[in-house]
Amino acid sequence: MQALQVKILDERMRSQLPTYGTPGSAGLDLRACIDETIEIAPGQTVLVPTGLAIFVEDPGYAALILPRSGLGHKHGIVLGNLVGLIDSDYQGQLMVSTWNRGSTPFKLEPMERLAQLVIVPVQQVELKVVEEFAQSSRGAGGFGSTGRA
Ligand SMILES: O=c1ccn([C@H]2C[C@H](O)[C@@H](COP(=O)(O)OP(=O)(O)OP(=O)(O)O)O2)c(=O)[nH]1
Numbered sequence: 552m553q554a555l556q557v558k559i560l561d562e563r564m565r566s567q568l569p570t571y572g573t574p575g576s577a578g579l580d581l582r583a584c585i586d587e588t589i590e591i592a593p594g595q596t597v598l599v600p601t602g603l604a605i606f607v608e609d610p611g612y613a614a615l616i617l618p619r620s621g622l623g624h625k626h627g628i629v630l631g632n633l634v635g636l637i638d639s640d641y642q643g644q645l646m647v648s649t650w651n652r653g654s655t656p657f658k659l660e661p662m663e664r665l666a667q668l669v670i671v672p673v674q675q676v677e678l679k680v681v682e683e684f685a686q687s688s689r690g691a692g693g694f695g696s697t698g699r700a
């Protein structure tokens with residue numbers, strides 16, 4: 552397993568650094584580092600600190616913040632930006648844009664696990680302008696061009 556540099560910005564996180572819940576888990580759970588319960592109204596979005604900063608450093612990797620399925624499915628708590636992309640050169644606090652897309656208020660408790668962090672490989676590219684592409688069988692077909700599932 553590779554090491555990831557992390558800074559603790561909220562002392563409460565020192566004793567509960569994110570870990571993989573099971574040997575096969577892809578995500579590290581991020582907690583809501585808030586001092587008091589926050590009630591998030593239906594349709595409201597709140598930027599929630601996690602108490603952690605990471606420095607991925609290697610441009611061949613990035614981190615993604617993704618919703619937790621239970622919160623999203625059962626309570627409508629997802630991400631205001633749908634997916635959070637953490638650049639390899641970002642050194643600030645990880646923040647979770649927390650959107651209540653449901654129809655009932657949600658009480659977010661201090662230190663509750665709110666979202667998850669996944670480290671993914673990234674390929675940076677150099678754009679090369681061409682006039683024509685070699686023909687593919689799909690061509691420009693998309694958006695259901697192969698029929699409805
Ligand atoms: O859910 C998120 C999304 C982003 N970030 C941080 C890390 C990321 O590297 C930085 C910038 O994110 P992004 O590039 O998606 O936002 P932007 O609106 O393009 O801002 P910028 O102009 O700073 O790049 O904000 C978070 O903490 N949480």
Ligand SMILES: [Mg+2]
Pocket residue numbers: none
């Ligand atoms: Mg950006």
